[in-house]
Amino acid sequence: xxxxxxxxxxxxxxxxxxxxxxxxxxxxxxxxxxxxxxxxxxxxxxxxxxxxxxxxxxxxxxxxxxxxxxxxxxxxxxxxxxxxxxxxxxxxxxxxxxxxxxxxxxxxxxxxxxxxxxxxxxxxxxxxxxxxxxxxxxxxxxxxxxxxxxxxxxxxxxxxxxxxxxxxxxxxxxxxxxxxxxxxxxxxxxxxxxxxxxxxxxxxxxxxxxxxxxxxxxxxxxxxxxxxxxxxxxxxxxxxxxxxxxxxxxxxxxxxxxxxxxxxxxxxxxxxxxxxxxxxxxxxxxxxxxxxxxxxxxxxxxxxxxxxxxxxxxxxxxxxxxxxxxxxxx
Amino acid sequence: xxxxxxxxxxxxxxxxxxxxxxxxxxxxxxxxxxxxxxxxxxxxxxxxxxxxxxxxxxxxxxxxxxxxxxxxxxxxxxxxxxxxxxxxxxxxxxxxxxxxxxxxxxxxxxxxxxxxxxxxxxxxxxxxxxxxxxxxxxxxxxxxxxxxxxxxxxxxxxxxxxxxxxxxxxxxxxxxxxxxxxxxxxxxxxxxxxxxxxxxxxxxxxxxxxxxxxxxxxxxxxxxxxxxxxxxxxxxxxxxxxxxxxxxxxxxxxxxxxxxxxxxxxxxxxxxxxxxxxxxxxxxxxxxxxxx
Numbered sequence: 001x002x003x004x005x006x007x008x009x010x011x012x013x014x015x016x017x018x019x020x021x022x023x024x025x026x027x028x029x030x031x032x033x034x035x036x037x038x039x040x041x042x043x044x045x046x047x048x049x050x051x052x053x054x055x056x057x058x059x060x061x062x063x064x065x066x067x068x069x070x071x072x073x074x075x076x077x078x079x080x081x082x083x084x085x086x087x088x089x090x091x092x093x094x095x096x097x098x099x100x101x102x103x104x105x106x107x108x109x110x111x112x113x114x115x116x117x118x119x120x121x122x123x124x125x126x127x128x129x130x131x132x133x134x135x136x137x138x139x140x141x142x143x144x145x146x147x148x149x150x151x152x153x154x155x156x157x158x159x160x161x162x163x164x165x166x167x168x169x170x171x172x173x174x175x176x177x178x179x180x181x182x183x184x185x186x187x188x189x190x191x192x193x194x195x196x197x198x199x200x201x202x203x204x205x206x207x208x209x210x211x212x213x214x215x216x217x218x219x220x221x222x223x224x225x226x227x228x229x230x231x232x233x234x235x236x237x238x239x240x241x242x243x244x245x246x247x248x249x250x251x252x253x254x255x256x257x258x259x260x261x262x263x264x265x266x267x268x269x270x271x272x273x274x275x276x277x278x279x280x281x282x283x284x285x286x287x288x289x290x291x292x293x294x295x296x297x298x299x300x301x302x303x304x305x306x307x308x309x310x311x312x313x314x315x316x317x318x319x320x321x322x323x324x325x326x327x328x329x330x
Numbered sequence: 331x332x333x334x335x336x337x338x339x340x341x342x343x344x345x346x347x348x349x350x351x352x353x354x355x356x357x358x359x360x361x362x363x364x365x366x367x368x369x370x371x372x373x374x375x376x377x378x379x380x381x382x383x384x385x386x387x388x389x390x391x392x393x394x395x396x397x398x399x400x401x402x403x404x405x406x407x408x409x410x411x412x413x414x415x416x417x418x419x420x421x422x423x424x425x426x427x428x429x430x431x432x433x434x435x436x437x438x439x440x441x442x443x444x445x446x447x448x449x450x451x452x453x454x455x456x457x458x459x460x461x462x463x464x465x466x467x468x469x470x471x472x473x474x475x476x477x478x479x480x481x482x483x484x485x486x487x488x489x490x491x492x493x494x495x496x497x498x499x500x501x502x503x504x505x506x507x508x509x510x511x512x513x514x515x516x517x518x519x520x521x522x523x524x525x526x527x528x529x530x531x532x533x534x535x536x537x538x539x540x541x542x543x544x545x546x547x548x549x550x551x552x553x554x555x556x557x558x559x560x561x562x563x564x565x566x567x568x569x570x571x572x573x574x575x576x577x578x579x580x581x582x583x584x585x586x587x588x589x590x591x592x593x594x595x596x597x598x599x600x601x602x603x604x605x606x607x608x609x610x611x612x613x614x615x616x617x618x619x620x621x622x
Contacts, residue, residue, distance in 0.1 A: 165586040169544045170578045268450025
C-alpha cells in the first residue's frame with residue numbers, strides 16, 4: 001500500500017503508537033459503556049412514563065372489559081397500581097434491575113422468557129440478511145463503479161433504484177405469491193427448516209442491498225478517481241488489483257460506517273419482514289403485543305430492541321475505529 | 331428563476347415531477363373520480379377478477395379495488411403532507427434557534443437527536459403509536475415526531491452556516507434582536523435547502539405511513555390505505571392475487587417519483603452535485619467516462 005498519502009506517524013516507534021491507540025480505545029469503550037447504562041436507565045424511565053401516559057386504566061386492561069369492579073380493584077392492589085407514582089417507579093426500576101419485566105397479560109409467562117428466544121430469531125434473520133446485503137452490494141457496487149456508464153452500470157443502478165422504492169412488504173408479498181403460492185417451491189411462513197430462511201432473508205437482504213449498492217458505487221467511483229489510482233495505472237498495475245486492493249481498501253472506511261448504519265435499519269426492517277413471513281421474532285412479537293394491548297410485553301420488547309440498537313451502534317463505532325486508527329486520536 | 335430553468339432542463343426530473351403532480355391531482359379530486367363508491371359492500375360481488383365494470387377487481391366485501399386505490403392516494407397524500415408539515419413547523423424553529431444561539435440548549439437538543447437517530451424511524455414510529463393509538467392522526471404524530479431529529483439537524487446546520495455571515499453581523503450591529511434576525515435573515519436564507527431536504531424526506535414518510543398501516547398500527551379499516559390494502563390482500567393470495575396489483579404499483583410509483591423529484595430538486599439547488607454525482611441515482615448520459 002505504498003500509494004496512500006504518507007502519514008507522518010509512520011516514523012513513530014510502533015510500540016508507542018500501539019499503546020496510545022490502545023489507551024484511547026479503552027477509554028472510548030468505557031465511555032460508551034457508561035453511556036449505555038445511562039441510556040438504559042433513561043429508556044426505562046421513558047417506558048415507565050410512556051405507559052402511564054397511555055389513556056385507559058391498566059388494571060381494567062389486565063382484567064378485561066367485562067370484569068367486575070372488585071376484581072379490577074384487587075388487580076390494582078396486586079400490581080401496586082394504587083400506590084403513588086413515585087413508589088411505583090422505584091418498585092418498577094428495582095424489579096427490572098433483577099431481570100423481572102413482569103408477566104405477559106395474556107400468556108401469563110414472564111416477559112423475559114418470551115422475549116429471549118424471539119430476540120435470537122430476530123438476530124438470526126437480521127444477521128443472514130445483513131450478510132447477503134453486504135455480499136451483494138460489494139459485488140454489484142464494485143462492478144457498477146468499474147463499468148461506470150456502461151450498460152452493466154445502468155442495469156445495476158436500475159436494480160438499486162427499484163429496490164429502494166419498493167417497500168419490503170410489496171416485494172415480500174410478490175415473493176410469497178410467486179414462490180409460495182404459484183410455484184410452491186418455498187414455505188410461506190415459519191422458521192423450521194433452511195428453506196424457511198430463503199424468502200425472508202432474500203427479501204430483507206436484497207432490499208438493504210439496493211440502498212447499499214448505491215453508496216458502495218459512489219464510494220468506489222470516488223476512490224477510483226483519486227491520484228493513487230492514476231499512479232498505480234501508470235505503473236502498469238493490473239486493473240483487478242487496482243479495483244480490489246487500492247480502491248476498495250480506501251473506499252472501505254465510508255462503507256463500514258454505511259453497513260453499520262444499515263444494520264440498525266435492517267433490524268427495523270426485520271419487524272416488517274417478520275410480520276410478512278410469520279417469522280417468530282421480536283418485531284412481530286412487539287407488533288402483536290401492541291395490537292392486543294399487552295403492555296408489559298410491549299415494554300419488554302421496546303427495551304430489548306432499544307438496547308440492541310445501542311449495542312449495534314457501539315460495535316459499529318469500535319469497528320470504525322479499528323478500520324481507521326486516525327479516529328482513535330480524536 | 332434560474333432554479334426552475336435548471337430543473338426544467340432535467341428530463342428525468344421533469345417526467346417524475348409530472349408523475350408526482352398527477353398523484354396529487356388524483357388525491358385532490360379523489361371524491362369525484364372514483365368509478366364506484368369505495369365503501370359500498372356487496373357480498374355477492376366479492377373477489378371478482380378484473381373486468382370492464384371493476385378494472386382492478388373487487389375485494390372480499392365486493393368493494394371496487396380501483397376506487398379504493400384512488401381514495402388511498404388521498405389518504406396517503408393527506409397523512410404524509412400533514413406529517414411533513416408537522417416535522418417542518420416543529421423541527422425548523424427548534425433547529426434554527428439552537429443553531430443560532432448555541433450554548434447549553436444546543437448541546438441538550440443535539441444529544442437528544444443523537445439518541446433518537448440511533449433508532450430506525452420505523453421503530454420510533456411504532457413506539458409513538460403505542461402512546462397515541464393506531465389511527466390516522468396517530469400515524470401523523472408518529473411519523474412527524476420520528477422524523478423530527480432529521481429536520482432539527484438540517485435547520486441547525488443551515489443556521490450555523492449563516493450565523494457568521496456578514497449580513498447577520500450587520501443586523502446585530504444595527505441593534506436587531508435574535509428573534510428578528512432569525513425570522514428576517516436566517517429563515518430567508520435557509521428556506522431553500524430546507525424545503526429541498528423536506529422533499530427528499532417525502533418518500534420516507536410515504537413508506538413509513540404504509541408500513542405502519544401494513545402492520546395494522548396505522549390507518550384502520552374501512553378507510554383504504556395502500557399498506558393496509560396489501561395486508562388484507564395477502565389473505566387472498568391463492569384465490570385473488572390481482573388484489574395486490576393496484577396498491578403495490580401505486581405505492582411503488584409514488585415513492586419512486588418522490589425520490590426522483592427530491593434528487594432532481596436537490597441537484598438544481600446545488601449544481602455542484604451534478605459533477606460529483608453522489609446523490610443522483612440514474613447515470614447521466616453525457617458524462618465522459620473517467621476511467622477509460
